[in-house]
Amino acid sequence: MLALSHYNSSASPLFPHFSNDSAGKLEARVTVEGVTDQPNFSPGQPTTGGVIVVILSMTLGIISNIVALIILANAYSLQRRRTKATFLLFASSLVVTDFIGHVIPGALVLRLYLSGGVHHEDSNSSDRMCQFLGGSMVFFGLCPLFMGCAMAAERCLGVTKPLLHSSLVTKTRTKICLCVIWLAALCVAMLPCFQLGSYTYQDPGTWCFIKVLSDTEEVDVAFVVLFSGLGLTSLAVALVCNTISGLTLVLARLRRKPGSHHSAKSHDIEMVVQLVGIMVTSCICWSPLLIFGLMTVIHSYTRSIGDDLLQYQTLMVMGVRLATWNQILDPWVYILLRRTVLRKIYLITKCQAGLRGNMLGRWEPTSFPSSEKNEVNQV
Template sequence: MSPWQQRSPNASAAGGLGPRANATGRGGERGSAVSVAIPLTMMLTGIVGNALAMLLVSRSYRAKGSRRKRSFLLCIGSLALTDMLGQLLTSPIVISVYLSGRPWPAMDPSGRLCDFFGFSMTVFGLCPLLIASAMAVERALAIRAPHWYASHMSPRATERGLLAIWAAGVAFALLPLAGLGRYALQWPGTWCFISTAGGSAFAAAFAALGLLSLVVTGAGNLATMEALVARCRAKARAAQPGQRWGRIATETLLQLLGIMCVLSACWSPLLVTMLRLVAQRAAGPCRGDVRRWEWQQQWQQQWQQQWQQECDLSLTAVRLASLNQILDPWVYLLLRRILLRRFCQAASAVSKCSSAECRDRDSASDRAITLSHRTAA
């Protein structure tokens, strides 16, 4: 049953948006105008970045000589597509709620929009994590087991794996329809997500799967980095430094470090917070238990002081997780190319200046030596 179907008509007026219920009247228009800038900016930035990443992936995939990296390109393209769909399906709803100046219950009395929003948040939150872990495993196999990788990893196998990830994400997000968990309104009343009230097993499963994906991604990237370092040392001992190989290895190491840092920083706060709330079996407006808000109206001032900080921390955590959809294309593709190009240009300029300096210094030395010989003669 939808979380709104058991609410009384007065619930929305009884602090249903929490202590910052500034979107319920004309007095909140100024704060709403400030707040709407955040989801609007995140949506536009995410769409532009992911669209550009998909364009570059499409061009690279069709290029000659890209057969060996087509599986990796498919993973990057699917990650960009997933992130962009997540932005397109959720951000407009948040923006419309901010701009309408009406509480969510007034816009969604049946609760179906809340369920759809929570479903979208779950699918497009879990699938990128699973795709990132699959990419980490794919890179580790390509570096550590190249022969097995060449004979077993084909673009068709990668497509089947990606379809399985999407199907698993959708099936998991549909569990509330079977009565396993529910989606509920979250602080400050502009988005819906998995309810953690009462020690929800569904919320615990989502957080556990997310953390497991982070662990697999970190382990796969560390295995790849260890193999790259070992291969670089082997080439150095064999007196075959390989300038191109060293550049590619350094670039890959920096990229993998960036991926791990971004994923951990964006997703760990939300996942850890969800596990903590489930373990405490606590409930509150910022945790999605809307029905308890009615009897808390008379204690609203005391409630504000007690829960304000925690609600703000929860909102920051989910914004960090949403930020990952924006950073993904830059970490995996765009920033790598731009930084590499700039680095090469800077290195080339420094190298040319150093060479010119050496030539000028040598010429000056030669002239001084010649002049001294002539003076001595």
């Protein structure tokens, strides 16, 4: 989505200094106001290293998504099984969304870095660039979470109820589902256009997000609760569906006779393994930002941040940095967790461990049909 790095800035004091003849009551009143009206970020100049980190992050994300998209497009063109084709359509859409979500906000953040960032006195909550960047972060943040949830639910239905899945899930309905996901995420991102929440520049002035640190109102709290609630719910549903799918496949393989081979199950195994990779990546990358956002806006609304304002700023920056890596790591799930790669890893592990007689013996290479069998046997 975007990349952030540290600023070399001198933090302004949290409490203003007054002369000795100032009244104590006035000092107390202004001190409280200084806490509640503290700017969202401290002015500073971006370092050259920070700009390099942004550029490298964008380059890595673009290359990763392009490679994954080529792999998925090639697999989709060669795939004749409808269930696998549906999964690949979801996966390709996810990679395309990650790619666009990495380029557009990343370019805006890079522009802000090169311009020296936005200082608090120069910031404007109605700035079009800030509104677009904040909306992009919300949109491209919710889309991968929604898609991961939809993919997990589709695979759960395919593994547990294959007949029902074949009658309900089609390419047309899959495309409709994708359009609904994009539309739902867009509707949430555009809520501030209807005064239901707001976007503002965040520390250190190089990115925009939902207002969570200062001057928060009820609509801001509701917006953050909606955003974080939808994201955490998607992760929870994906966790449940992937757990059910994984247990179903394990039980089916345990009940299978040793001499029988069902090549169709290898597709399900590959898809579930990739879904678990997506889910783990999303949980690690997005959970901190979703949770930190809730914590920050609640404490800000109740005016209980006080001296911990800088800590909450740091938490938000850490959260968005982790979220950035989701769009970089997602493509590697498809690059690394493919049957060809898994087969080679399995064979190498099996040869080293010498576990031919135990339960792993049921995962023979013949259960992973491929046109590269000769090459695998040589390995």
